[in-house]
Amino acid sequence: MKNKQKQIQLRDVQDVIDVIGGRWRGAILASLCDKEKRFNELKRDLGNITPRTLTKELKYLEMNKLVSREVDTSGAVTISYSLTEHGKSLEPLIVQIVAWGQKHRKVVLARVVLPT
Amino acid sequence: MKNKQKQIQLRDVQDVIDVIGGRWRGAILASLCDKEKRFNELKRDLGNITPRTLTKELKYLEMNKLVSREVDTSGAVTISYSLTEHGKSLEPLIVQIVAWGQKHRKVVLARVVLPT
């Protein structure tokens, strides 16, 4: 039973890794924590993601109810992506991730020794 | 400056995803949160990871100072893997990940509708 419990937890970890993992998903979510964004705005934000990948990832996040896509047809059609309520519930996690990441960077870089 | 700050955060998120991401790293760390383990013990724990992959991932985690490998030569040589202090500092994060993962599972499964 203790073991079964453990299995379940590993599964949960895997689920989350799936959602925020990969090269881009975490970064997209982190970027949307800031505020809602449009497609090309996200693209610029993320640096060198290709449109193909961005499209794919946004669709995945939509399907997982983390991001919603809204079309505004008043005037020129614009499309904005934002976190859903569920997506927003990720924010504290992302904050903690960023904090740990900064600590981690220091620990790992500590091994770098410059040669004379 | 606000923008630069944002870039840095995205980088941190990426770093963490890198460390706990992939098919196995998160699970290995979660498993080692429990207690130190030997190679084949981990292998059984993780289900169907191949030894090749387990070796590779453990080396990666070692290099990133999250896991330490200890050899015991009294009697038959045994090797145990455990979290370093730095690795242990990940535990609260993993706990939060598991918690969110359970919530997420409910939200996503909520879309499943059984046909008549």
Next chain:
DNA sequence: ATTAGCAGTATCCTAAAAGATAGTGGTATT
């Protein structure tokens, strides 16, 4: 002496992720 478990290595192979690049149909700008 043989079998079994430990802690891996070595090769080969496949599938999935993501990059590069070009193009599309629309609107707004000058």
Next chain:
DNA sequence: AATACCACTATCTTTTAGGATACTGCTAAT
């Protein structure tokens, strides 16, 4: 009228992760 930006889509190729499988050298148990 021409250019530029928006929000993508389509193809093609490369890269990477990770699985399958077999094998190794060692020790302990039967």
